Amino acid sequence: MTPTSSGRTLPFAAIALATAAVFLLAAATFFIAIGQAPLRAMIDLVLFATGDAFSRVESLLKAAPILLCAIAAAIPGRLGLISVGAEGQLHLGAIFGTALVLAMPQAPAIILLPATLLAAAVGGALWGGVPGWLRGRLSVNETITTLVMNYLGILMVNGLVFGPWRDPANLGWPATASFPDAARLPVLPGTGLHLGLFLGVLLALGCAFAFSRGIRAERVRVLAMNRKVGETYGLNFPRFAVILMATGGAAAGLAGICEAIAVQGRLQPGLSLGYGLTGFLVAWLCGHRFLLILPVSILVGGLLAAGDSLQLFHKIPASSATILQGLLFVTVLAVPGVLNRRAS
Amino acid sequence: MQYSPSDNMAGTAAIVPMVSFRGVVKRFGALTACDDVSFDVAAGEVVALLGENGAGKSTLMKTLYGIHPPDAGQVLVEGHPVAFTRPAEAMAAGIGMVFQTFSLLPALTVRDNLAMAWPGTPWFLGPQGRNARGALTRLAQLAPGIDPDARLGTLSTGEQQLVELTKVLNLSARLVILDEPTSVLTPAEAERLYGLIRDLAADGVAVVLITHKLADVEACADRVVVMRRGRIAGTGTASAMTRAAIVAMMMGDTGVRGGDPRGLPPRPDLPARPYPQLLLRDVTTGTAPADAKGITLTVNRGEILGIAGVTGNGQTALAEAVVGIRELTAGEVLLDGKTISRRRLEPRQPLAIGYVPENPRENGIVPGLSLAANLALRGIARPRQHTMHPEQVTQCLTDYDVRPPDPGRAAGTLSGGNVQKLVIARETGEQRDALLMVFPTMGLDITATASVYHRMVDAARAGAAVLWISEELDDLLELAHRIAVIRDGRISSGLPVTPQVTRAEIGALMTGGQP
Ligand SMILES: Nc1ncnc2c1ncn2[C@@H]1O[C@H](COP(=O)(O)OP(=O)(O)OP(=O)(O)O)[C@@H](O)[C@H]1O
Numbered sequence: 037m038t039p040t041s042s043g044r045t046l047p048f049a050a051i052a053l054a055t056a057a058v059f060l061l062a063a064a065t066f067f068i069a070i071g072q073a074p075l076r077a078m079i080d081l082v083l084f085a086t087g088d089a090f091s092r093v094e095s096l097l098k099a100a101p102i103l104l105c106a107i108a109a110a111i112p113g114r115l116g117l118i119s120v121g122a123e124g125q126l127h128l129g130a131i132f133g134t135a136l137v138l139a140m141p142q143a144p145a146i147i148l149l150p151a152t153l154l155a156a157a158v159g160g161a162l163w164g165g166v167p168g169w170l171r172g173r174l175s176v177n178e179t180i181t182t183l184v185m186n187y188l189g190i191l192m193v194n195g196l197v198f199g200p201w202r203d204p205a206n207l208g209w210p211a212t213a214s215f216p217d218a219a220r221l222p223v224l225p226g227t228g229l230h231l232g233l234f235l236g237v238l239l240a241l242g243c244a245f246a247f248s249r250g251i252r253a254e255r256v257r258v259l260a261m262n263r264k265v266g267e268t269y270g271l272n273f274p275r276f277a278v279i280l281m282a283t284g285g286a287a288a289g290l291a292g293i294c295e296a297i298a299v300q301g302r303l304q305p306g307l308s309l310g311y312g313l314t315g316f317l318v319a320w321l322c323g324h325r326f327l328l329i330l331p332v333s334i335l336v337g338g339l340l341a342a343g344d345s346l347q348l349f350h351k352i353p354a355s356s357a358t359i360l361q362g363l364l365f366v367t368v369l370a371v372p373g374v375l376n377r378r379a380s
Numbered sequence: 381m382q383y384s385p386s387d388n389m390a391g392t393a394a395i396v397p398m399v400s401f402r403g404v405v406k407r408f409g410a411l412t413a414c415d416d417v418s419f420d421v422a423a424g425e426v427v428a429l430l431g432e433n434g435a436g437k438s439t440l441m442k443t444l445y446g447i448h449p450p451d452a453g454q455v456l457v458e459g460h461p462v463a464f465t466r467p468a469e470a471m472a473a474g475i476g477m478v479f480q481t482f483s484l485l486p487a488l489t490v491r492d493n494l495a496m497a498w499p500g501t502p503w504f505l506g507p508q509g510r511n512a513r514g515a516l517t518r519l520a521q522l523a524p525g526i527d528p529d530a531r532l533g534t535l536s537t538g539e540q541q542l543v544e545l546t547k548v549l550n551l552s553a554r555l556v557i558l559d560e561p562t563s564v565l566t567p568a569e570a571e572r573l574y575g576l577i578r579d580l581a582a583d584g585v586a587v588v589l590i591t592h593k594l595a596d597v598e599a600c601a602d603r604v605v606v607m608r609r610g611r612i613a614g615t616g617t618a619s620a621m622t623r624a625a626i627v628a629m630m631m632g633d634t635g636v637r638g639g640d641p642r643g644l645p646p647r648p649d650l651p652a653r654p655y656p657q658l659l660l661r662d663v664t665t666g667t668a669p670a671d672a673k674g675i676t677l678t679v680n681r682g683e684i685l686g687i688a689g690v691t692g693n694g695q696t697a698l699a700e701a702v703v704g705i706r707e708l709t710a711g712e713v714l715l716d717g718k719t720i721s722r723r724r725l726e727p728r729q730p731l732a733i734g735y736v737p738e739n740p741r742e743n744g745i746v747p748g749l750s751l752a753a754n755l756a757l758r759g760i761a762r763p764r765q766h767t768m769h770p771e772q773v774t775q776c777l778t779d780y781d782v783r784p785p786d787p788g789r790a791a792g793t794l795s796g797g798n799v800q801k802l803v804i805a806r807e808t809g810e811q812r813d814a815l816l817m818v819f820p821t822m823g824l825d826i827t828a829t830a831s832v833y834h835r836m837v838d839a840a841r842a843g844a845a846v847l848w849i850s851e852e853l854d855d856l857l858e859l860a861h862r863i864a865v866i867r868d869g870r871i872s873s874g875l876p877v878t879p880q881v882t883r884a885e886i887g888a889l890m891t892g893g894q895p
């Protein structure tokens with residue numbers, strides 16, 4: 037965010053085109069390497085992501101948790117904190133939300149649904165707030181704590197669904213009982229597209245607004261760029277660290293409960309397909325700009341969804357989608373930098 | 381004015397200059413920082429580069445060093461055109477530069493910092509390399525007092541400067557550029573530096589010394605080059621130029637005000653009845669040498685209390701304790717009877733006193749925010765921010781001579797001196813009950829220095845209790861009502877400034893010798 041002093045920067049369109057070209061080249065190389073016809077595979081990739089109503093919904097379904105997790109990383113990122121904890125926060129959100137559903141399965145939807153979402157947000161906020169507090173008060177590195185708490189969160193879900201929460205009716209399959217209908221997220225009729233995506237979009241827009249204007253946004257900026265100066269004039273860095281980490285955590289927590297109640301219909305292992313890390317990468321790729329995070333999450337969601345279909349129809353390894361995603365991140369990170377350096 | 385070979389030192393005139401600037405132009409947007417600058421530096425010559433804050437001195441050197449490649453014109457090294465785009469290339473060509481802001485790693489020890497940059501260290505040996513001893517030889521020469529195993533972050537600004545200097549000298553550069561090296565050095569450290577610069581010149585190294593201190597020029601420069609508003613205002617042989625001539629060249633026709641050649645204000649009168657406004661009671665921040673220990677002071681309303689001392693003797697800790705950003709282990713600070721210091725870093729009140737911190741680029745501004753936002757920083761924690769009108773901001777910037785007075789410009793792009801002026805504008809812009817200034821004139825040119833002292837005196841006259849931490853003994857003796865000396869974090873005495881107190885007496889207290 038420091039002002040660039042000298043040197044020309046290329047027009048955005050040129051950079052975007054060049055980046056896309058490099059990514060296509062890299063993807064083609066990858067397809068050739070695994071013995072696929074590159075053009076065919078890539079056309080299919082696009083078709084599988086956007087070709088028909090079903091695939092578009094699939095893409096958006098994948099995009100929802102990525103978007104929420106990217107927000108979870110971007111909010112503390114605005115304060116200069118590097119939180120990789122969305123994965124753990126997502127799991128905690130699922131645990132808290134599930135606990136509520138299991139505690140009052142008979143409640144009407146009008147109560148159960150908001151309460152579940154709220155509980156999930158609280159769970160995620162807790163998992164984010166603790167590293168935030170440690171960072172603010174005791175200067176414990178938040179990247180390390182969030183990383184460790186990811187493992188804790190995942191293990192806690194496993195512990196619960198293999199143990200106390202396992203539904204005996206599952207015949208040994210580790211999962212809770214199916215959630216009652218009252219806990220299901222409202223779905224756009226005929227699509228399967230659930231409320232999670234809308235929550236994510238709303239949050240992204242809200243954050244874009246909140247972090248761009250007003251005295252609070254200014255305070256965050258001051259603390260991010262020069263904590264000492266901010267503290268000299270009375271800003272409380274620890275408080276900001278806790279609040280922003282917790283808010284981010286709440287977003288990831290929502291992603292967790294949405295996956296559990298809308299996609300899987302119960303809590304079970306394998307809740308997240310690495311959404312936390314993907315979200316983190318998206319957030320950093322976009323420089324914590326919420327309006328950019330929105331389309332990029334959808335793009336990456338499409339890539340992941342299409343990867344699933346590719347695997348099915350082209351008989352390529354399941355990890356292909358992950359590799360494509362990696363190629364995308366690397367090119368988007370590297371190409372603009374290299375181009376700008378050349379240009380100046 | 382064009383540099384002609386006859387200005388040069390006798391004997392080297394016929395040789396190709398070490399460095400030549402030929403019509404160098406560097407623009408930042410609409411601002412032309414260097415405007416058609418041409419001059420040469422010969423091998424074995426020490427050129428003092430002078431000029432007001434923002435004249436373009438640092439920028440000119442950065443055009444050579446590969447940080448800001450020139451927009452037009454040429455730089456030649458030993459007659460060959462060069463166009464470095466990175467400092468590493470300049471270094472490889474034998475050019476070393478010490479910046480106003482340093483490039484050291486605060487978490488590493490002095491030894492590691494030097495070893496990392498020591499060309500003799502093979503990469504695989506890393507910081508523990510055998511050659512570290514070689515890297516330390518010059519440090520011992522330049523600053524025998526610095527412990528090589530101290531973490532860099534614990535050193536004072538002056539000491540860090542010396543380490544940075546050692547790092548550059550270790551490169552065996554043929555051209556050494558020093559950007560205001562003496563602004564943070566003690567008189568003794570500066571003396572050693574002068575000796576070293578003369579030694580370098582005797583070995584045939586070309587030296588460019590950017591400075592605001594005419595004493596530096598007299599001590600070691602062969603030639604003076606003066607810049608004003610991006611252009612060369614004049615050059616001359618150092619020994620042939622009077623102080624007045626240099627100042628006139630720097631300031632152009634604006635000149636220096638008043639009877640005093642430096643334009644200092646008179647010491648303000650004390651109010652008839654003393655009223656203790658700012659009280660430091662047994663202020664203690666810890667036990668390390670740079671911690672404040674049991675400091676008790678009273679500053680009356682309208683009084684200027686100077687604190688003399690060699691940097692690194694607890695001034696930073698004392699200042700941060702007073703403004704409440706460093707925890708006290710004992711004692712308290714009272715303003716008008718109310719505690720303003722804190723024992724623990726609990727939620728705090730907005731800063732009550734005016735505070736001009738040491739090294740304002742790091743401690744006083746948010747570089748990425750605009751000048752307007754930086755001016756409004758004091759209100760950042762208040763529930764509602766009262767924002768100044770853009771015209772008011774521009775007016776304030778103009779009043780304090782911040783150049784350029786453009787409210788929307790990012791504060792980080794200001795020159796060193798202008799950053800300081802910006803902070804002073806914010807902190808003294810409104811009348812306050814107390815004012816704490818830490819090395820407030822560091823890096824400022826003559827007019828800017830005088831204007832800072834005018835602001836300080838005005839604040840005192842209006843009733844502020846002024847606590848002024850400084851190394852400038854002459855200025856302290858001229859303007860402070862009383863002077864206390866800080867050493868090893870303790871106040872060794874508080875003397876009223878009377879004609880009996882001499883420079884030597886205070887100097888002795890500063891260094892621990894007997895008066
Ligand atoms: N990176 C930058 N971006 C925009 N403007 C800049 C940048 N660096 C310097 N400037 C501007 O160029 C002018 C010259 O700055 P420079 O740092 O060279 O001054 P200087 O002579 O070294 O002053 P000082 O004595 O205060 O250090 C100033 O007006 C400054 O604001």
Ligand SMILES: [Mg+2]
Binds near residue numbers: 439795796
């Ligand atoms: Mg400078």
